[in-house]
Amino acid sequence: MFKQLLALLLCILVAGTPVQAKSPKRKSKKASTETPAKPKESEYDKLFKKKHEVAEGMVKLHKIDGKLYFEFPQALFGREMLLGSVISETSDNLTGVPGSKSYTPLHITFTKTGENVQIREINADNYTLGIDGNILRSLDRNNIPTIFRNFKIDAYNADSTAVVFNVTDLFVSHVKELSPFSYLGAYGGSGTPSLSETFKKELSSLGDVKSFADNLTVKSTLSYTYSVSHPVTKQKLVDKAPFTAVMTRTLVLLPREAYRPRITDSRMSVFPTGKYLYSSKEQRVKAIYLANRWRVEPSDMEAWKRGEQVTPLQPIVFYIDPDFPAKWQPAIYEAVTQWNEVFAKIGFRDVVKALPYPTDDPAFDADNIKYSCIRYAPVPIANAMGPSWVDPRSGEILNASVYVFHDVVKMLNRMIFVQTAQADARVRQVNIPDEVMLDGLRYVLTHEVGHCLGFMHNMSSSAVIPVDSLRSPSFTQKYGTTTSIMDYARFNYVAQPGDMERGVRLTPPRFGVYDDYAVKWLYTPVPEAKTPEEEYEVTSKWITEASADPTFRYGKQQFGSIVDPKSQTEDLGDDAVAASQYGIRNLRYILANLDEWCADGDDDFSYRNGMYSDIVNQYITYIGHVYANIGGIYLNEKMEGDPVEAYACVPREKQRKALKFILAELKQMEWLDNERLLAKMSMLGSPRDAVREAVIKAAVNAPAKKILAINAQLSKDPYTPEACYKDVSDFVWEPTVRNRRLTGDEMAIQREFVKVVATKAGLKNYTGSGSSASAFAATENAAGNEAEDAGWDALRVFENRTPRTPLCSCETCSHGFAPEPQPASVSGFGSPRFQYFTQKDISMLYYNDILRIQNLLRGKVGSATGETRMHYQYLLHNLDKALKK
Incomplete structure (x- = not known):
């Protein structure tokens, strides 16, 4: 069972x-016998399967096989950015100086169309704040961003939030706007040298790449050959020279909302960003100017309103290059931080900071335009410069750097010596003591930092000071030599021997009263204003109220011919004749002692040779200050309601006084030929003869100055071209009329006079020679080396007097945005414009005087003796021959 x-x-x-x-x-x-299907490999994975360098940040950067890819977030399309370029390293720092910026940064945005990405340049020339909807929509259609570069999209990231494209050609190619060839300071000549370059792609490559929260940097090594030609002669100064530069390109994301701009006008010495205003309120397109300034806002507005000093929300930080010579560095740090003395007067503390390059911050890069730096350039150039970059939408300064070329100390040495050696025994030597030199360096750097803060040159600042006050101990101790360190008013050349012992100050002030005013105007908050226009109503009144006092007026820098004699460079005081008399007296004393003072340490005479030339050129500068008064017109920037005249003519008697001073100098230049010193040096010719030739040319040409004719038409008591010419001619021929025996100077003056007047009278066949001493005139070329300038032309020296050695060459100094014509009597942001003025032809005046001179010589030759008679016979021979032809 x-x-x-x-x-x-x-x-x-x-x-x-x-x-x-x-x-x-x-x-x-x-x-278990079947294999799962593999996912399809994406284009992104194919592109980056190989191990490569990646930089995470605003834009993810991929550097692979010598190529650079942007992994660009789609969220950034349409955002406004700046793309700038800085030279990091160079094979020739006379062609491109490390730290210098190339042109203006590009104002760009990235867009996406189909399978392509574009870089577009934005037109920010229009002022759109407060513009009504219709005009704004039309402006948008009429000013679409220009396509600058186009890139094919190579891939998308995994979630399609970013696109990938190859940007190698943007960084390893010649892009004019990002070129290293922005500085050609090594080459002389008038105008701009002609440059041609050939990019060598096979010798160029990518370098380091970095990306941060709001910016990225890409370094590239770019190689070229380049040639430079003289702008006039076309002679090749450089021919196919090799050049390599390491460039750092920075892409910076601009804030979504621009800083509220402060509207400025031509009455303020502030760099402007020009705009066009389209408005239904205006029956024209109006020019409007935004002040360039840093974002300086109180950290505690209520405390600031109560009159308490507060820190800014964001300080202005300058990083100091550690490669500066060690003994320079304290002066450089002080030059930056001393600006806090002025900001303190408007309720701020610790606005400007000077910090060393950080050694523990991997994000820091001196060549990233996010950082403002004071840079050292070991270059034999006697200069410094302080350019800045701004947000083109608002004028907010985003970056500003100062470049200090090594031979700035050479120029300081020369300048201090020729302007103060008569009064300061400390500087009577080849190497000026550090206590003097470093204080001068501090002054230069403070001036350059002023440019970085937004301030232009105010060239009339020294002209409000009475000349005699420059010899007053109490005045100079309080005010120095000028009312603004943004002037080109250097050291006290008016001071006489013994004045320093009496307490007279020889240096510019730490800050002048105009500097206080300018900082107050540019950086004082106006919290009650809700719009830029409301703010301008307040700040414009500040200028109007201040303009009654000439101390607070702005005199712009003049390039080329001088119109306004109160706004000259390198001058001091309110009376050019008086100041130049003091200055020339000092130059005589200095030249007489140059050999004794500077023999020690100058075995090869190079220092004394160069200083001799500087003394001669300083003398020319003093005469040039006086010469500008002949026909001069004082210009003032004026708005309706300002208690100041737009222009005023230099009075007739002041012009005659200026001319007579210059003519008198023609007969007392013998001191320029220091025979004992000239015999020791390899100098050609006679300084006296060369300068005399230049001065007589300038004097004879004075009646033909266009500005003299304009002055005569505007003035109620004119100094006419005819009267000016008569004064010159009477001076030249006075000894002949009186039957006096001529001196060598007088014969040389007459020969040069006849030569110039005959040409102006149309006697092209006049063959008489003037002085043959033009071989002398050693000047300094841009590299700071002594060279012979055989083409020393009087008109260039006296009429087109831009500074030979400016000691400041700010790229922004010459900003001249002027989108609308300025009134004839006011120069605005551009050059002076004199409309509807016609210049009278005075050729017949010269011709008739030639006939008078011919008759005068015929009447005097018989009674003359010796060299005077031979001189008259020579002049008559050439005049008779030219008139017959």
Whole structure:
């Protein structure tokens, strides 16, 4: 029975379980023999499967196989940015100085169209704040961003939030706007040298890449050959020279909302960002100017309103290059931080900071335009410069750097010596003591930092100071030499021997009263104003109220011919004749002692040779200050309601006084020929003869100055071209009329006079020669080396007097955005414009005087003796020959 039951149970188990037990096993066995399908490889993965350098940040950067890819977030399309370029390293720092910026940064945005990405340049020339909807919509259609570069999209990231494209050609190619060839200071000549370059792609490559929260940097090594030609002669100054530069390009994300601009006008010495205003309120397109300034806002507005000093929300930080010579560095740090003295007067503390390059911050890069730096350039150039970059939407300064070329100390040495050695015994040597030199360096750098803060040159600042006050101990101790360190008013050349011992100060002030005013105007908050226009109503009144006092008027820098004699460079005081008389007296004293003072340490005479030239050029500068008064017109920037005249003519008697001073100098230049010193040096010719030739040319040409004719038309008591010419001619021929025996100077003056007047009278065949001493005139070329300037032209020296050695060459100094014509009597942001003035042709005046001179000589030659008679015979021979032809 038991066996039967067991058999039945087994049958049930065998019959009931096989299908259920085996079915899963068969499925499992089948599954184990099949391989899962691989996911399809994306274009992104294909592109970056190889290990490569990646930089995470605002834009993810991929550097692979010598190529650079942007992984660009789609969220950034349409955002406004700046793309700038800085030279980091160079094979020739006379062609490109490390730290210098190339042109203006590009104002750009990235856009996406189909499978392409574009870089577009934005036109920010229009002022759109407060513009009504219709005009704004039309401006948008009429000013779409220009396509600057186009890139094919190579891939998308995994979630399609970013696109990938190859940007190698943007960074490893010649892009004019990002070029290293922005500085050609090594080459002389008038105008701009002609440059041609050939990019060597096979010798160029990518460098380091970095990306941060709001900016990225890409370094590239770019190689070229380049040639430079003289702008006039076309002579090749450089021919196919090799050049390599490491460039750092920075892409900076601008804030979504621009800083509220402060509207400025031509009455303030502030760099402007010009705009066009389209408005239904105006029946014209109006020019409007936004002040360039840093974002300086009180950290506690209520405390500031109560009159308490507060820190700014964001300080202005300048990082100091550690490679500066060690003994320069304290002066450089002080030059930056001393600006806090002025900000303190408007309720701020610790606005400007000077910090060393950080050594523990991997994000820091001196060549990233996010950082403002004071840079050292080991270059034999006697200069410094302080350019800045701004947000083009608002004028907010985003970056500003100062470049200090090594030979700035050479120029300081020369300048301090020729302007103060008569009064300061400490500087009567080849190497000026550090206490003097470093204080001068501090002054230069403070001036350059002023440019970085937004301030232009105010060239009239020194003209409000009475000349005699510059010899007053109490005045100079309080005010120095000028009312603004943004002037080109250097050291006290009016001070006489013994004045320093009496307490007369020889240096510019730390800050002048105009500097206080300018900082107050530019950086004082106006919290009650809700719009830039409301703010301008307040700040414009500040200028109007201040303009009654000439101390607070702005005199712009003049390039080329001088119109306004109160706004000259390198001058001091309110009376050019008086100041120049003091200055020339000092130059005589300095030249007489130059050999004794500077023999020690100058075995090869190179220092004395160069200083001799500087003394001569300083003398020319003093005469030039006076010369500008002949026909001069005082210009003032004026708005309706300002208590100041737009222009005023230099009075007739002041012009005559200036001319007579210059003519008198023609007969007392013998001191320029220091025979004992000239005999020791390899100098050609006679300084006296060369300068005399230049001065007489300038004097004879004075009646033909266009500005003199304009002055005569505007003045109620004019000094006419005819009267000016008569004064010159009477001076030249006075000894002949009186039958006096002529001196060598007088004969040289007459020869040069006849030569110039004959040419102006149309006697092209006049062959008489003037002075032959033009071989002398050693000047400094842009590299700071002595060189002969055989083409020393009087008109260039006296009429087109831009500074020969400006000691400041700010790229922004010459900003002249002027989208609308300025009134004839006011120069605005551009150059002076005198409309509807016609210049009288006075050629007949010169011709008639030639006939008078011919008759005068015929009447005097018989009674003359010796060299005077031979001189008259020579002049008559050439005049008779020229008049017959």
